Amino acid sequence: MELFQLILQPNSLAHIGAAFPLYMPTNPLLLSCLLAAATPALATPASSLNSLSETPGTTPERGASxxxxxxxxxxxxxxxALVSVLNRSTVTDARGAFRLYGLPAGEATVTVTGLSINPITQTLTLENGKAHSLQLTIEESVRELAGVTVTAKATSFAPEVDGTTLTAGKKNEVVQLDKLDAxxxxxxxxxxxxxxxxxxxxxxxxxxxxxxxxTRGLSPNRSWEFNTRQNGMDISSDPFGYPEAYYNPPLEAVERIQIIRGGGSLQYGPQFGGLLNYELKRGPRDKKFQFETNxxxxxxxxxxxxxxxxxxxxxxNYYGYFQQRLGGAWRDNSEFNVRNAHANVQFQATSKLRLGAEISHLGYVIQQPGGLTDEQFNRGELRSSSRNxxxxxxxWTVPAFTADYQFSDRTRLSLKTFGLLGERNSIGFTGxxxxxxxxxxxxxxxxxxxxxxxxxRNLGSELRLLTDYGLLGQxxxxxxxxxAFGANLRRQQQGRGDTNADFNLDLQAPRFGRKLHFRTRNYAAFAENIFRMGSRLTFTPGLRLEVIDNEGRGYLSLNADGSENRISQNSRRQVLLYGAGTEYRVTEQTSLxxxxxxxxxxxxxxxLTPPATSDVIDPNLRDSNGFNAEVGYRGSWANVxxxxxxxxxxRYDDRIGTLRRAVPGGTAGQTQQFRTNIGTSVHKGLEAYVELDVIHALTGDQSLPHFDVYASSALVDARYTQLRTATLVSGGIQEGDLQNNRVEYAPKYTHRFGGTFAHRGFSATAQLTRVSEVFADANNTVAPNAAxxxxxxxxxxxxxxxxxYRFAKRFTLRAGVNNVFNKYYFTRRxxxxxxxxxxxxxxxxxFASVGLKL
Structure with a gap:
């Protein structure tokens, strides 16, 4: 409670930093800048969210919001819902919220429209330097009550401010799971x-x-090129040392998925792919009890x-779920039993302070059928398995505590504290x-x-402040x-297991062949600002400072006499990220x-882990670095x-790889494997998504069924501009460069075409996916090896x-066929x-599902 007492003091972000020094960055200059920028906003007078109100700005201004x-x-x-004022419009987010900035002074009419909504309007007088707050209540149209089909796009674009995230000028998508036939x-x-x-x-x-x-030719391996989160909190093993996401929430429990491409790195930290955030469902606000089963x-x-x-x-407000899924999968020797559970409680302590606690748990055991040879694949033996x-x-257990404080309509503070108690366990024949x-x-x-x-064992905390302020008339x-984030990984490998076939983690030897302990400490601070230049143009610069401290120790292997081949690695560095985005509203519903x-x-x-004791890690090994850049045009037209x-x-610089080199100071012909930064790749291309409501575009009659067709395509040219090689040939080292080779697993094209028919409570979707060939290694090897x-x-x-099919307001039937034509293909070696x-x-x-909601 000490934290929340401090938060309630209007001008006390500095006190919060004093109370929690570990949560602040180690760079005092940047911290001072953040405090200077944030503290004045905390003194903004509060205004009611339940009625029209006005909040004076800090300086005389020409614009209103x-x-x-x-x-x-x-x-x-x-x-x-589409909210329009003068020549500006926006769409409400999942919380029903909207924001419009840079509006001229004078009388204005706010209009709310949308499918199945009787249009409503409210007129008010906008004044210079005033922030106005509205709560609007819509009425369902008579046509909806008569059974007219109502659909909304399953994939949309986030508003320029989405919760405490700034998305203006960034390529982003929001996927609404309940609007999908999938x-x-x-x-x-x-x-x-x-x-x-x-x-x-x-x-x-x-x-x-x-x-x-x-995306963009990066590796899909457990989504590790994304900063993967649930409800805005890390769920991967360690974003700074082992970013693989072994846990994903069941998609039946997900409300929406938020995706921000590379520009998300400024607010969320490392990874070239950007942000991938799963937002879970919450309990209904208008019911004391709702039960749902599927x-x-x-x-x-x-x-x-x-x-x-x-x-x-x-x-x-409370919400919880339990899911169990079991079966034999499609291939032999692929039994699985998956259990997911989650509980979430939100307490509205005051009109401004909301406290929350949640916990997610995953428990599962999966039998892995192993791989096939190309000969087996070509003979059509795809369901076979030689590994039982x-x-x-x-x-995986992810606990979290949250606190949100609304200082005023302009300013809000969010604190998320989260942890991880997880394991990765495997047993099998690895030949x-x-x-x-x-x-x-x-x-x-x-x-x-x-x-x-x-x-x-991880523990982290993020404190975010979002505020609107007036400057130069806007x-x-x-x-x-x-x-602040800390992670501890204890890795035990090459243990001697039993000779049986069941899941059993009992060691048959006193020690593991390899035992390592890795530790990560991370401190970060960021600042990003949307500057509005008139009613159409925004400019959003940002900075992020990362302080990372990695440490590794333990033994790589055991000698015949039982002694340990030990290693000790330490790395501490600071990384400064920067960037800027801009967006220009061409029309009310489109923007560049x-x-x-x-x-x-x-x-x-x-x-940092040598595969063998003779291998060497470059003591000057650097983080991979580079940039994302994009330019695009998006929007909608006539609601169709x-x-x-x-x-x-x-651009992906300082890629890490392994070279063969002569042992420094060694005898002639003596070589070793050396892991270092070896190359650069450049990924460039085009991405396009188009969706058309065909029937309504032709007729303009919203009472008719919907037939939406879409195309989602990407053309990618991902190549190495440098990738050094050094191999042992006839006793000597031969150097080379894989320049112009294609990046592994980067398809030249990915196309998805589909259509959705919807009428009243029924909808059906068909989709075709086409993906080009890829290479499994940087050498671009065509002929497969024996393994x-x-x-x-x-x-x-x-x-x-x-x-x-939804009917009687309570029942839902779902069914589908994946890989309708039983195509034989594979995506990975x-x-x-x-x-x-x-x-x-x-x-x-x-699959076929029956759902009931009470």
Whole structure:
């Protein structure tokens, strides 16, 4: 409570920093700038959110602004309503909120329109330097009550201020999960991200648990090129040392997915891909109790049940769910049992202060069928498996506490404190796919399996302040924040397991063959500001300072006498990121945008771990760094056309790799593997998304059914401009450069085309996905090796179809077929887990669900 007592003091951000010194950056100059920028805003007088009000600015100004919310008759926020004032318009977000800036003084009419909404208006007088607040309540149209089809776009663009996130001038998408016809039970990524152009998906996990996505030619491996979050909080193993996201919430529980491309690095830190944030559902505000259940069956023994409870009692909003999904997946030896649970409580302590607590838990055991050889794939043996002893489990618990304080209509403060208690456990036979997991002819026993175990213990906190202020006749928006984060990873590998076939992590030897402890400490501060220049143009510069401290120690291997081959690694550095975006409103509903931002990818723990004791890590190993740049045009027309077209340029410097070199001071011909920064890649291309409501575009009659067609495409040229190589040839070292080679797993094109028919409570969607061939290694090897870990990955086409029927206000039926035409294809070759070998995607699968809401 000491923190919240300090927060309630109007001018006390400095006191907060004093109370929590570990949460502040170590750079005093930047901290002083943040405090100087933020503190005046905290003194802004408060105004009511429930009625029209005016808040004086700090200086005489020529512009005015309007903020507000749109609610329905039950008090629920209305998302997607179009709010128009003069020549400006915006769309309400998931909280029903909207903001409009840079409005001229004088009488103005605020209009709220949308499908199934009777238009409402309110007239007010805008005054220079005044911030006006509105709460507007809409009425449902008679036509909706008569059963007219009502649909909203499943994928949209965020407003320029989305919660405490600034998105003006950045390429972004918001995916609304409840508006999709998709297989959410199995987390079908290619359906969920269908209208996000350029998303590359790895489809190598038949359980549906792992979501492997990336954009712009980056690696999809467990989404590690994204800063992956849930409700705005980190969920990956360690964003600064091991950024793989083993946990993803079940998509049945997700309200929306927020995606910000590379420009998100200024507010959320490292990773070239930007931000990928899953926002979970909340309990309804107009009901004390609501129960929802969704039960699904499918082929290969799929059975899933998702159940949730939520509501609002007095000042408390609550929500929780439990999901269990089990089955045999599509391939042999791919049994899975997945359990997800979550609980969230929000307490409105005062009219301005909201406190929250939540916890998410994942528990699962998955049998991994391993890889195939190319010969097996070409013979059509995609469902076969030569591994029945490989298992994987990642129990994951994410607790969090939040506090939000609304100083006024202009200023709000958000504190998120979050943790992670997680593990990564695997046991299995790790030999190459062309090596049989066969029994010893003498003993009749198979080889002892290998056990690898990671344990993660993380704790972090982020404090963000968002404020509107007046300057030079305009309303501007400032976002500042500080972050403190600590992570501890204990890694135990090469343990001797049993010879059985079940999931068993009991060691058969006293010690693991490798044992390491990695520690990360991170402190960061950022500031980003939307400057509004008139009613049409915004300019958004930003800075972020990262302070990172990595430490690693332990032993890589054991000698024959039991002694340890120990290592000790330390790295402390500061990284300054900067960038700017701009957006120009061409018409009321379209805008041009451009963005440039620096990005970096920290040296991972894997980069710091030599594969063998003779290998050497460069003591001057640097973080990968570079930038994202984009320019685009997006918007809508006449409520029937939505589009976003952009060109991008991504530069990825100081990529990390391994070279062969002569041992310094060694004997002639003595060499060693040396891990260092070896190259640069450049990714450039075009991304486009277009969606047209065909029937309404032709007729203008909203009472007719909807038929929306869409195209989501990306053309990418991702190549190495430098990638040094050094290999051992005939006793000597031969140097080379893979310049102009294509970046591995970067498709030249990714196209998704589809259509949705909707009438009353029924909707159906069909989608075609086409992806070009890629290479599995930087050498651009075409012919596969015997172990199927390198070689070309052919292009493919796959079709999906899903349908939803809602009736009697309480019931929902869903069904679908993925890979309708049973195409044989694969998206990945793996050198280790979950392979090794070629990992085929699923053939034709189906599901059917029955849902009930009480």
């Amino acid at each position: 309007i903020t507000g919310t749109v609610l329905d008759r039950s008090g629920q926020p209305v998302e997607g 297989n959410l039970v199995m987390n079908s990524s290619r359906q969920v991200f269908a209208k996000v152009p350029g998303v590359t998906v790895w489809e190598s996990d038949g359980s549906g648990q792992q979501i492997n996505v990336a 039960n699904t069956v499918g082929n290969n023994g799929l059975v899933s049940s998702f159940n949730s409870l939520g509501g609002t009692v007095g000042k408390v 002893r490989n298992w994987f489990s990642t129990p 190459a796919v062309n090596v049989a997991d066969a029994a010893n002819p003498t003993t009749g026993l198979r080889a002892n399996r290998q056990i690898d175990r990671d344990r993660y 309303q501007h928006t400032l976002a500042v924040g500080v972050r 945008y451009a963005n440039y931002s620096r990005a970096f990818r920290p040296v991972t723990f894997g980069d 056309l939505t589009f976003d077209v952009d060109a991008f340029w991504l 199927a870990t390198t070689g070309r990955v052919p292009g493919y086409s796959v079709t999906d179809a899903s349908a939803t 793996a050198g280790g887990y979950p392979g090794p070998g070629l990992l085929p995607a699923d053939g034709r699968t189906w």
